[in-house]
Amino acid sequence: MTIAYFLTAIAPIAAIFILLVVMRLPARIAMPAGLVLTVVLAAWVWQMPPVRIGAAVIEGLYAAFSILWIVLGAILLLRTLAACGALDRIRSGFMHISPDRRIQLIIIAWLFGAFIEGAAGFGTPAILCAPLLIALGFPALPAVVLALAANSTPVSYGAVGTPVLIGMRMGLESGGQPADIVAAALDVPLEAYLQTISVQAMMMELSVGVFVPLLLCVLMTGFFGRNRSWREGLSIWRFALFSGFAFIVPAFLVAYVLGPEFPSMIGGLVGLTVVIFAVRRGFLVPKSSWDDFAPGLDDGLFPVHETHKGVSASPPENTGAIPLWFAWLPYILIALLLILTRLHDLPLRAWLQSVAIIWPDIGGTDISARIEPLYLPGTVFVLVVLVTALLYRMRLRALAGVAGESLRTLIPSAIALCGAVPLVRIFVHSDVNDSNLASMPLELAALASSVTGAAWPFFAPFLGVLGAFISGSATFSNMMFSLLQFSAAQDAGLVPHIVLAAQLMGANAGNMIAVMNVVAVASIAGLSGREGQIIRYTLVPMLLICTLAGVSAWLWTMMLMTAI
Secondary structure: OOHHHHHHHHHHHHHHHHHHHHOOOOHHHHHHHHHHHHHHHHHHOOOOOHHHHHHHHHHHHHHHHHHHHHHHHHHHHHHHHHHHOHHHHHHHHHHHHOOOHHHHHHHHHHHHHHHHHHHOOOOHHHHHHHHHHHHOOOOHHHHHHHHHHHOOHHHHHHHHHHHHHHHHHHHHEEOOEEOHHHHHHOOOOHHHHHHHHHHHHHHHHOOOHHHHHHHHHHHHHHHHEOOOOHHHHHOOHHHHHHHHHHHHHHHHHHHHHOOOOOHHHHHHHHHHHHHHHHHHHOOOOOOOOOOOEOOOOOOOOOOOOOOEOOEOOOOOOOHHHOOHHHHHHHHHHHHHHHHHHHOOOOHHHHHHHOOOEEEOOHHHOOOOEEEOOOOOHHHHHHHHHHHHHHHOOOOHHHHHHHHHHHHHHHHHHHHHHHHHHHHHHHHHOOOOOOOOOOOHHHHHHHHHHHHHHHHHHHHHHHHHHHHHHHHOOHHHHHHHHHHHHHHHHHHOOOOHHHHHHHHHHHHHHHOOOOHHHHHHHHHHOOOOOOHHHHHHHHHHHHHHHHHHHHHHHHHHHHHHHHHO
């Protein structure tokens, strides 16, 4: 690969980073600019056929609409609950569990988020958890940053195991069968090998993921506290580690016994139950609580616990009159509906997926676009909004006002996503070209693995991050890079399932800096235009988690190779 090809392949990633993070342009400007640059370089240097570039853009617009539908549903739900007074009631309920912001953060972002990740995935946890944190009184910026950072470890098994069962499986297959290099190396069926990878990843998470709750608390007090004190976050270390194990241990057992479908869902539910019980009993809870955010963090805050421009519901003026279970009912309905629509054994999933808007073989290429509108989490959100409006007896005029405000809020995100997602799809589909090259991400990955050699286990998670960053999905990252990770491990004489476990861990860490996730959550929190600032914060936990994952992968590799 020549210098010109290398610079072209790295350009989409560099453009996103420079325009968003370095130049601090809003995503609504940075993403369309990055798309134009990518189109020009893909056609001029990489020599992609124009019809393929156009097909990739159309596929990206389909995907962007899917994301926007999810975001719109989440904003509608948030504004409806705020107008009804339910968010204020949820806030007061959490204050009765603990006034400590660190404990609230762990319960909402880490444990409830893990449960939602296991049920739905694809950015849904941060979309739900950031508004909940804001409803509790968190300023918008830390709420968004911390919700994104928490949505890491559980992502490996999100959406009922999709990153493994679809992403990694398809990544290791060719034509519906294990790729030749994979088939030659395995002495077990691919299904059993995927479970081995899942268990290995959870074993590595015992030394990585368990620290995530503590990391969240340290980030909150160090970046966003009045005193900018890391020590104030570290002071809750015993409770934070307990909360980490409360999720990781049951998740590991589920991965070992049942496979990759339910570790996040069951781990999150068990952890949520155990930790709330522990808080009520005062187990490992610090004697002094923390609630000391720095002033000035509310800029851009979407006023979720205020009545919206005169839009109100007919029920209670005093939110204390709302039973706590009734305030939580919309979220309970969302969780139940997401589970029921994601389980393979129930007919509901297949029925919802059968309703699809499809554009096959766009322009005669092998690229197809598909939207399953009824299956998208956004449809669940909208359905629950309608149910909530009936339960709280909202006037039709009030509901219409909420819908209008939500649509106006969505405009900057729509511009950003319609630039970002097509950019990513051009990057991914660049494998068909007149330069006799693989796709841009595969060329970059092959170059990286050839340079690092036997040290590849340490760097493997960073390739997973790259895939999630550019595609917005751990599933797509695994689909894109699993075969390359397997091949790199084989060529270097390493243990492939450890390298693939590192890929899983990197893909989940990359979720917190994925541009599409950041744009979506920023839109909901009223922080459109500040996406680069958010990524600058989430880069810190991403790099820490990836470094720990790399060290863990290298140590496991050395241990197993020594044993062999």
